[in-house]
Amino acid sequence: MAKLLEIEHLHTQFFTSAGVVEAVNDVSYDVAEGETLGLVGESGCGKSVSALSVLRLISWPPGRIVGGSIRFLGKDLLKLSDAEIRRVRGRQIAMVFQEPMTSLNPVLTIGLQITETLEHHLGMSDAQADARAVELLGMVGISDPERRLKQYPHHLSGGMRQRVMIALALSCEPKLIIADEPTTALDVTIQAQILELMKDLSKRLGVALIIITHNLGVVARYADRVNVMYAGKIVEEGTADQIYHNPHHPYTIGLLASVPRMDQHRGKRLVPIDGQPPDLTKLDNGCAYRPRCRWAIDRCANEIPPLEHVGDGQKAACFRSHELGDEARAVS
Amino acid sequence: MSAQAATAHTTRSPRSVEKGETLLEIRNLKKYFAVTEGVVVHRTVGDIKAVDDVSFTIRKGETLGLVGESGCGKTTTGRCILQLERPTAGEIVFEGTNLERLDQKAMIPMRQKMQVIFQDPYSSLNPRMKVGEILGEPMRVHGIQPDRAKRHKRIAELLAVCGLNPKFADRYPHEMSGGQRQRVGIARALCLNPDFIICDEAVSALDVSIQAQVINLLEDLREEFDLTYLFIAHDLSVVHHLCNRVAVMYLGKVMELAESDELFDHPMHPYTRALLSAVPVADPKIEAERQHQVLPGEVPSPINPPSGCVFHPRCPLVVDSCRAEIPPLRELRTGHWVACTQV
Ligand SMILES: Nc1ncnc2c1ncn2[C@@H]1O[C@H](COP(=O)(O)OP(=O)(O)OP(=O)(O)O)[C@@H](O)[C@H]1O
Ligand SMILES: Nc1ncnc2c1ncn2[C@@H]1O[C@H](COP(=O)(O)OP(=O)(O)OP(=O)(O)O)[C@@H](O)[C@H]1O
Ligand SMILES: [Mg+2]
Ligand SMILES: [Mg+2]
DSSP: OOEEEEEEEEEEEEEETTEEEEEEEEEEEEEETTOEEEEEOOTTSSHHHHHHHHTTOOOTTTEEEEEEEEEETTEEGGGSOHHHHHHHBTTTEEEEOSOHHHHSOTTSOHHHHHHHHHHHHHOOOHHHHHHHHHHHHHHTTOSSHHHHHTSOGGGSOHHHHHHHHHHHHHTTOOSEEEEESTTTTSOHHHHHHHHHHHHHHHHHHTOEEEEEESOHHHHHHHOSEEEEEETTEEEEEEEHHHHHHSOOSHHHHHHHHHSOOTTSOTTOOOOOOOSOOOOTTSOOSSOTTGGGOTTOOTHHHHSOOOOEEEETTEEEOOTTHHHHHHHHHHHO | OHHHHHHHTTTOOOOSSOTTSEEEEEEEEEEEEEEEEOSSSOEEEEEEEEEEEEEEEEETTOEEEEEOSTTSSHHHHHHHHTTSSOOSEEEEEETTEEGGGOOHHHHHHHHHHEEEEOSOTTTSSOTTSOHHHHHHHHHHHTTSOOSHHHHHHHHHHHHHHTTOOGGGGGOOGGGSOHHHHHHHHHHHHHTTOOSEEEEESTTTTSOHHHHHHHHHHHHHHHHHHTOEEEEEOSOHHHHHHHOSEEEEEETTEEEEEEEHHHHHHSOOSHHHHHHHHHSOOSOHHHHHHSOOOOOOSOOOOSSSOOSSSTTGGGOTTOOHHHHHSOOOOEEEETTEEEOOSOO
């Protein structure tokens, strides 16, 4: 499938009193048209910053994109003028955040927020925008859309607000939606409703999705391909099947062994990853996962392992990934 | 760790309840919160039925899971057990003592036996106290270790038991990671030698790799100190892993209660079935084959809960009688209780 988004050597830093935070540290990946990419990793590993960087929503100070390129439909987003990137945002690439309350304007009705977007980006008339807004709310499963359009965000439940956010994201028929923990704040049955909705719409409308989450189950259910992030870098990349059934990076292996699974025997003891993620202001010239890695060797302290092919489109950033396979599978 | 555990328990009083016997019994517990209107003169306009006629028992040594969606009354149930909330009706019997009948003074030794670990390691610890004080203060107040030197030794032991360096006694909560803070919360719950601990979303805020460390710790401590847990959580995978029995709540009521394996292998209540189906499993092959039953609608407001069975507006099996009559919990298989007339 044709490449929609191509990120190369993206590097985003925060300049804080505690030092320079290497939030996104030489990240490269692609998103094909219409596919769903899962971005997983622990809190603070750079998932949100990497997504915000795509839309150049990193504010200075303290943050800055210091290097790399982000090609979207052939154009480098990092080279666009401010006016040009604003036209890309919302129009071609939309975002859905964890907490819809912070992205919806509390003093405007739902209707006004949607129609304003339609009029601004697509130049629709009031009447056209009203009709389209009703259609959009229907599409995301909100009943009685005419009445809902007159309501304010605080009148709606969390799940309903997230549906509105998705309607807003879809309003300009974007090519790509970046959903940053879109359901983390919601109950499981509502989470399932929202994710099924997003997946269904993405298939029907051919919109590519980047789902950012720390929930390995969500990724297993919804993603075609998966990027695993650790300490600002992608450490493994592959299809969902490869990542879950043939992981090649010790961190991926560790993650899979640490989640309790409903489909497995209850008595099975979890295998946690010892220690904690590193301080992103104090990275050295070695692999950032090394202090927690049971397979670390001397070389890992002196060289950063590059993300390299390990076969069949799968990539891993580990000097020992080729040796790991079997032993790793035995552990997880 | 065993040697430490032994010293940690020298102050324990002999236990009256044996493993497997009923430690805690909750009978027909109700907790209603008044909904008021008006700024100067408050008028009660209705009740939030946070917990509405809930009964269950917890046996010594077991872990009972309490699951259900946000607002279904899990935390309120826990707070009523700890007497942090005065029940509207019902009884809570702990080690044979009816807590409702105890006065403040008689409650103090009971408090010591029941502890709680909260979800949020960031806000549940006093930010102005060092870890050593956070653990030492309750011991001093309850007269558990009046001697200062011994108390310090005990704090060091507790930290070690919870996998923390004893030097952390001199740190403030903000100088620690989320996982470390949660361990301090666990150490604090242990410092009074409790029999029973309520874990209210105790691992929910943690990243998976850290969450696994804390889950293993809770398992080890349960073994080591003969603890009984009420494990409140919305993450069903964690509940499945950690609990012997599970109660599923919906809008203030228990919908289903069974042994963990039984509940996860043979869920009977339509709500439990939907809930389990909504939880994604971390395996794309299994996910590709699984039925995804999506439950329509949202959890109704507990202020005006639906008549009859509170689940009926979202229920795929609903019949007329469900709108009128509250289904009682019936034992459909041994130890497997279901509040539904249609299964
Ligand atoms: N405004 C900021 N100032 C300083 N550091 C920041 C800022 N925003 C993010 N960071 C740092 O950048 C790193 C990456 O943050 P990011 O928000 O991308 O993490 P994440 O993977 O999305 O985590 P989570 O799962 O918690 O949302 C973190 O270490 C974070 O502390
Ligand atoms: N002090 C209070 N005053 C009024 N209403 C309350 C109070 N405490 C809880 N409630 C209400 O009682 C209901 C049950 O709340 P509770 O906190 O027990 O739910 P929960 O199952 O723990 O939910 P969560 O998963 O979100 O923690 C909710 O509707 C809540 O708004
Ligand atoms: Mg984030
Ligand atoms: Mg709660």
